[in-house]
Amino acid sequence: MFEISSVAIYVADDFFQNQLTSLADGMDSKEPQRSLPKILVVDDERRIADTLGEILELAGFHVAIAYDGWEALERAARFHPDYLLSDVLMPQMNGVELAIAIRKTYPSAKILLFSGQAGISEILLDGQKQGFEFELVAKPIHPSKLIELLKAE
Amino acid sequence: MQPGPDKPQPDLPAKVGESVIDTRLHFAALVNSSNDPIISKDLSGNILSWNRAAARVFGYAEREIVGQSILHLVHPDFQHEESEFQRKLRAEEPIDPYETTWVRKGGGNIPVSITVYSVRDETGHVVGASKIVCDLSERKQTDESRFRLAAIVDSADDAIISKDLNGIITSWNEGAQRMFGFTAEDMVSQSILRLIPERLQYEEDEILRKLRAGQRIDHYETTRRKKNGEDIDVSVTISPIRDGSGRVIGASKIARDISDRKRMERMLIQSEKLAATGRMAATIAHEINNPLESVMNLIYLARHHSAESGKAHQYLLTAEEELERVSHIARQTLGYYKDTGSPAEVFLHQLIENVLAVYNSRVTALGIAVDLQFNDLQKIMVSRGEMLQVFSNIIANAIDAMRHGGSLKVSTRKLAGATGDGIQTVIRDGGTGIKQEHLERIFEPFFTTKGDLGTGIGLWVARQLVERRGGQISVASSTEQGRSGTTITIFLPFATPSSRLSSEQG
Numbered sequence: 001m002f003e004i005s006s007v008a009i010y011v012a013d014d015f016f017q018n019q020l021t022s023l024a025d026g027m028d029s030k031e032p033q034r035s036l037p038k039i040l041v042v043d044d045e046r047r048i049a050d051t052l053g054e055i056l057e058l059a060g061f062h063v064a065i066a067y068d069g070w071e072a073l074e075r076a077a078r079f080h081p082d083y084l085l086s087d088v089l090m091p092q093m094n095g096v097e098l099a100i101a102i103r104k105t106y107p108s109a110k111i112l113l114f115s116g117q118a119g120i121s122e123i124l125l126d127g128q129k130q131g132f133e134f135e136l137v138a139k140p141i142h143p144s145k146l147i148e149l150l151k152a153e
Numbered sequence: 154m155q156p157g158p159d160k161p162q163p164d165l166p167a168k169v170g171e172s173v174i175d176t177r178l179h180f181a182a183l184v185n186s187s188n189d190p191i192i193s194k195d196l197s198g199n200i201l202s203w204n205r206a207a208a209r210v211f212g213y214a215e216r217e218i219v220g221q222s223i224l225h226l227v228h229p230d231f232q233h234e235e236s237e238f239q240r241k242l243r244a245e246e247p248i249d250p251y252e253t254t255w256v257r258k259g260g261g262n263i264p265v266s267i268t269v270y271s272v273r274d275e276t277g278h279v280v281g282a283s284k285i286v287c288d289l290s291e292r293k294q295t296d297e298s299r300f301r302l303a304a305i306v307d308s309a310d311d312a313i314i315s316k317d318l319n320g321i322i323t324s325w326n327e328g329a330q331r332m333f334g335f336t337a338e339d340m341v342s343q344s345i346l347r348l349i350p351e352r353l354q355y356e357e358d359e360i361l362r363k364l365r366a367g368q369r370i371d372h373y374e375t376t377r378r379k380k381n382g383e384d385i386d387v388s389v390t391i392s393p394i395r396d397g398s399g400r401v402i403g404a405s406k407i408a409r410d411i412s413d414r415k416r417m418e419r420m421l422i423q424s425e426k427l428a429a430t431g432r433m434a435a436t437i438a439h440e441i442n443n444p445l446e447s448v449m450n451l452i453y454l455a456r457h458h459s460a461e462s463g464k465a466h467q468y469l470l471t472a473e474e475e476l477e478r479v480s481h482i483a484r485q486t487l488g489y490y491k492d493t494g495s496p497a498e499v500f501l502h503q504l505i506e507n508v509l510a511v512y513n514s515r516v517t518a519l520g521i522a523v524d525l526q527f528n529d530l531q532k533i534m535v536s537r538g539e540m541l542q543v544f545s546n547i548i549a550n551a552i553d554a555m556r557h558g559g560s561l562k563v564s565t566r567k568l569a570g571a572t573g574d575g576i577q578t579v580i581r582d583g584g585t586g587i588k589q590e591h592l593e594r595i596f597e598p599f600f601t602t603k604g605d606l607g608t609g610i611g612l613w614v615a616r617q618l619v620e621r622r623g624g625q626i627s628v629a630s631s632t633e634q635g636r637s638g639t640t641i642t643i644f645l646p647f648a649t650p651s652s653r654l655s656s657e658q659g
């Protein structure tokens with residue numbers, strides 16, 4: 001199911017290498033290893049959320065997926081994510097609102113927003129007014145570039 | 154008011170010989186019928202005759218005044234002049250017509266203009282003088298209101314011009330001078346066509362036709378030409394001028410400069426165009442960028458699940474590369490392209506190479522030769538996204554200017570500038586060049602030479618971004634056949650402006 005060798009092309013640093021090795025070791029086990037970095041992927045475009053979920057699992061993350069902000073908050077309550085990757089323009093709760101909620105509950109979680117649309121500067125500005133700034137990248141983004149960004153400290 | 158000159162007047166002196174009676178009566182009638190006072194006096198200044206107009210204007214009956222001194226009529230302030238005239242008269246010196254003030258019976262000044270003729274006897278000696286007195290009180294009033302009107306006309310901001318029915322200018326106010334640059338001397342007795350651009354000269358025929366028919370033209374918006382050749386947007390109101398009998402003898406034309414308003418209108422249209430483009434881009438962006446993201450993810454996954462040695466793997470790799478090209482364009486044109494995070498150290502030439510890669514297919518298709526000379530050697534702290542936009546806008550313009558091929562030269566080098574060391578980038582195209590009159594406007598927002606295809610913000614944005622970074626951007630261009638082209642020079646200092654760190658907001 002996993003082709004570890006090709007994943008390794010994109011994940012070069014030791015930390016991820018170790019995770020992958022352990023992932024490979026424990027591949028038979030359904031239960032992911034506790035030490036895997038946990039990432040919550042949120043996008044109302046299900047195909048994007050699903051494919052990214054797979055890609056990030058390949059890259060050595062333990063992945064949880066949600067298709068809207070409220071669902072994301074519910075999942076986060078049990079999942080305790082180390083990372084949040086979220087779309088910005090979503091119905092009901094936008095990415096910035098979600099990110100603020102996650103930041104408050106899990107201050108150490110790394111948050112990355114992505115968007116395929118112009119006209120979100122107001123949403124970001126709302127967040128800034130409340131004192132929250134988040135890193136934002138433009139869709140479409142190549143998966144390897146995305147992984148690189150998530151790894152970067 | 155106009156007494157008939159033909160009837161003999163009953164109060165005429167009748168002591169005349171039979172043979173000359175006709176002539177004398179005729180002269181007497183003529184004098185009496187004159188609308189202007191006519192007075193005669195002897196050499197000592199005593200009044201000898203007094204016509205009816207004199208009686209009307211000065212209020213004295215003939216019998217009251219004849220035999221009295223002429224000084225009775227002269228305002229005390231001017232009586233000294235009278236003795237001088239008496240002297241001249243006796244010395245047979247000519248007396249030019251003069252203006253003075255006389256007083257009517259019972260008081261009341263009357264401004265008058267006086268023409269003096271000497272009266273001689275049969276031997277040719279001067280025995281007295283006749284004076285034709287012209288009552289100026291009405292003219293003075295007319296003059297005053299004319300001066301007042303002239304002052305109003307001259308102080309107006311609008312150009313106020315009068316012309317005859319052949320379109321020949323008859324007056325030209327200061328506003329016209331300010332608006333068109335021509336002086337009254339330049340323009341009076343010239344044709345109004347001098348102000349009308351060739352393509353609009355048919356308008357004047359129509360205007361003259363309407364004027365002759367006695368119609369006026371209200372707030373007609375058109376274009377006129379200044380002395381320096383520039384066009385100016387004006388709103389003109391043209392009304393016929395009539396003489397006393399109501400006949401149209403010319404026209405007055407009031408032109409108002411509306412170029413500011415027109416410019417605003419054009420900017421509004423442009424910004425509306427831009428906003429519409431923006432809205433469309435935003436709508437499309439969602440529908441393009443999201444599927445692109447999915448496809449990119451799917452191909453990535455497909456590649457990872459294919460045998461690395463197989464052909465499929467290779468195909469998917471190529472597909473991914475192609476998709477990356479599309480994605481790049483989509484992000485730049487449709488999406489929200491912002492490199493978040495603080496400025497980063499980059500090699501400027503790498504950034505420029507990235508931009509060129511995006512335009513590579515167009516460059517190849519148009520047969521443009523690209524010549525790169527990178528000597529920047531040192532990284533510089535910039536916002537990647539902003540500088541991508543700067544170079545992308547400039548290179549896109551360069552390519553647009555080279556529809557039939559040419560050479561695009563891009564060079565970077567480290568330079569010691571006045572504001573410290575930095576990197577100078579020179580982008581030179583061999584395109585059509587920018588006309589001199591456009592050159593100073595190309596950094597203005599919404600100015601474009603690309604018609605409806607341009608948004609007119611590319612270079613404006615580029616300048617904002619460069620200057621915000623503490624750099625400078627300048628342009629040089631030539632449209633001369635055979636050596637046309639445009640050079641854009643950008644200097645970015647290594648030092649980032651400190652003000653930006655403290656005051657950056659929005």
